[in-house]
Amino acid sequence: MARLIVVVVMLSGCIVDPADPAESAPGEAESPPNNEHPEPAAPHDEGGNDAPCAAKAMRWIVVADTSQEENFAGTPGVDICGAWAECDGVAVTAVEASVVLGEGQFCTANDPECLADRTDPDAALDDGAPCEATSAPSDYVSVGLGGVLVLGFDRDLSGCTLFVEEYAGGDWESYEVFACERADTPLRGCSALGSAPEGGALSMDVGGACSGATR
Numbered sequence: 001m002a003r004l005i006v007v008v009v010m011l012s013g014c015i016v017d018p019a020d021p022a023e024s025a026p027g028e029a030e031s032p033p034n035n036e037h038p039e040p041a042a043p044h045d046e047g048g049n050d051a052p053c054a055a056k057a058m059r060w061i062v063v064a065d066t067s068q069e070e071n072f073a074g075t076p077g078v079d080i081c082g083a084w085a086e087c088d089g090v091a092v093t094a095v096e097a098s099v100v101l102g103e104g105q106f107c108t109a110n111d112p113e114c115l116a117d118r119t120d121p122d123a124a125l126d127d128g129a130p131c132e133a134t135s136a137p138s139d140y141v142s143v144g145l146g147g148v149l150v151l152g153f154d155r156d157l158s159g160c161t162l163f164v165e166e167y168a169g170g171d172w173e174s175y176e177v178f179a180c181e182r183a184d185t186p187l188r189g190c191s192a193l194g195s196a197p198e199g200g201a202l203s204m205d206v207g208g209a210c211s212g213a214t215r
């Protein structure tokens with residue numbers, strides 16, 4: 001009798017084992033729908049790219065010379081007397097300045113025949129008044145043909161009105177103005193604000209970094 005019981009148990013095991021693979025079959029049948037999952041994932045990535053826009057701040061102003069002819073009086077290119085912004089009724093001026101000089105023969109600190117150094121970018125760290133051609137130290141900075149003046153403010157200028165004062169002498173010299181997220185040149189992350197094809201003063205509204213003009 002004992003042998004019969006063992007045989008029955010062994011037979012029962014043989015019957016149960018083949019049943020396990022059969023139970024897993026429905027799981028295999030569910031795999032084809034899984035192939036459709038990667039497709040709806042793409043829109044999530046596109047939406048995520050808009051998020052950094054809100055964190056941008058337009059703290060830098062770039063004045064780029066576009067003059068065609070040189071002023072040989074030691075002031076090649078536009079002569080920027082100063083720049084300031086009105087933000088919520090408060091006037092602010094730049095706190096730091098740098099220049100990448102363009103082409104031309106400049107009056108510099110090393111030239112004894114010049115009344116003043118006309119290449120000092122710090123001359124633009126004010127509201128532009130006064131601005132005399134023969135001022136010493138210089139009231140303005142001459143950036144040269146194709147030169148670039150970068151002015152840094154201590155706040156985001158989005159929503160402010162920007163004023164650039166340029167010495168309009170006998171020769172017309174032209175420039176363009178950009179608001180930028182960074183102080184890099186060549187320009188990156190900048191928004192074009194305006195241009196002065198005949199030089200002189202310019203006033204511009206600084207749009208927000210997410211206005212759509214920035215790229």
Ligand SMILES: [Ca+2]
Nearest residue numbers: 071075076077
């Ligand atoms: Ca000039």
Ligand SMILES: [Ca+2]
Nearest residue numbers: 081082123139
């Ligand atoms: Ca000045």
